[in-house]
Amino acid sequence: QVQLVQSGAEVKKPGASVKVSCKASGYTFSDYYIYWVRQAPGQGLEWMGWINPNRGGTTYAQKFQGWVTMTRDTSISTVYMELSSLKSDDTAVFYCARGGAGFGSGSYLNAFDIWGQGTLVTVSS
Amino acid sequence: EIVMTQSPATLSVSPGERATLSCRASQSVSSNLAWYQQKPDQPPRLLIYGASTRATGIPARFSGSGSGTEFTLTISSLQSEDFAVYYCQQYNNWLGTFGQGTKLEIK
Numbered sequence: 001q002v003q004l005v006q007s008g009a010e011v012k013k014p015g016a017s018v019k020v021s022c023k024a025s026g027y028t029f030s031d032y033y034i035y036w037v038r039q040a041p042g043q044g045l046e047w048m049g050w051i052n053p054n055r056g057g058t059t060y061a062q063k064f065q066g067w068v069t070m071t072r073d074t075s076i077s078t079v080y081m082e083l084s085s086l087k088s089d090d091t092a093v094f095y096c097a098r099g100g101a102g103f104g105s106g107s108y109l110n111a112f113d114i115w116g117q118g119t120l121v122t123v124s125s
Numbered sequence: 126e127i128v129m130t131q132s133p134a135t136l137s138v139s140p141g142e143r144a145t146l147s148c149r150a151s152q153s154v155s156s157n158l159a160w161y162q163q164k165p166d167q168p169p170r171l172l173i174y175g176a177s178t179r180a181t182g183i184p185a186r187f188s189g190s191g192s193g194t195e196f197t198l199t200i201s202s203l204q205s206e207d208f209a210v211y212y213c214q215q216y217n218n219w220l221g222t223f224g225q226g227t228k229l230e231i232k
Contacts, residue, residue: 032126035221037169045161045169045223059219062126099216101174102157108219111159111174113181118168 001018002026004034004096004116011122019117022096029077031105035112036070036081040092040105050099050108051079066120068125086123093118127215130205133225137232140203146227148196148213157217160189160198163226164209171197172211203229 007021014069022034036048045087049060051070058070081094095118099110128151138144147159156176161169171180173189176196186201200207208231213224 020161021211025169036224039169044210044226045163047214047223052220060222095168097168101171101178102216109157109216111171111180111216112161112169113171114175115168115170119199 002098004098004114006094006096006116006119009120009122011119011124012086013039013064013125014087014088014123016123017119018086019080019082020094020096020121022081022116024053024077024079027098028105032100033108033110034070034072034079035097035099035116036068037095037097037112038087038092039118043089043092048081048094052080052108064086079090083121086121088123088125091121091123093120095119126216126220127222129213129215129224131211131213133227135228136232137204137230139232140205141179142203142232144200144203144207144229146198146200146225147199148166148191150194150196150215150226153187153193154194154215154217156192157215158191158196159216160206160212161212161214162209164214169212193229200229205231210224219226 031074038046096116097112098114102110160173
């Protein structure tokens with residue numbers, strides 16, 4: 001079945017970086033954009049940006065520009081989200097999601113039809 | 126950045142009754158609007174996209190309407206499993222945004 005499986009929970013110290021993976025299966029990896037969403041404890045959803053798995057192009061929300069990097073490895077159908085210079089208030093669950101509902105494959109104009117299970121990143125000294 | 130504003134922040138409704146949730150965009154997003162449901166310790170689930178199209182497997186009691194800047198999610202007869210947090214999201218350009226969420230609680 002179509003699914004996104006994320007890497008496990010991480011504990012990082014302030015100032016460190018974290019790299020979260022998201023492995024896609026059950027569909028053609030290059031057909032759909034992958035998005036990342038942050039959710040701080042008890043808070044709402046925050047749109048971070050996307051990567052086009054086909055060409056590798058990215059777009060980031062202004063808030064995350066300069067400290068988030070999204071990449072992909074097409075050979076293993078996996079995208080990565082790296083966040084640098086972590087602070088304690090960066091503690092959150094990070095979700096990857098497939099943009100698959102709306103204008104269809106090859107477009108960023110899609111809602112998120114498949115979600116990963118989430119990865120908790122805890123930043124603590 | 127397009128700002129999405131949801132109202133109310135919390136909605137208390139009895140099982141079997143109708144719930145109406147609102148979402149407003151700071152500028153037109155055409156019909157490129159989605160609704161998600163999130164339960165504790167779970168990822169969000171897509172309910173509605175294109176403002177009014179139900180996602181695969183979503184019951185008919187969920188319906189969406191609106192275009193431009195004003196949108197509504199209606200749940201016609203609340204079931205116990207519907208009590209959750211609901212988010213709207215616009216995807217009208219390359220920078221998407223979510224609303225802050227509406228918590229639907231049992232009255």
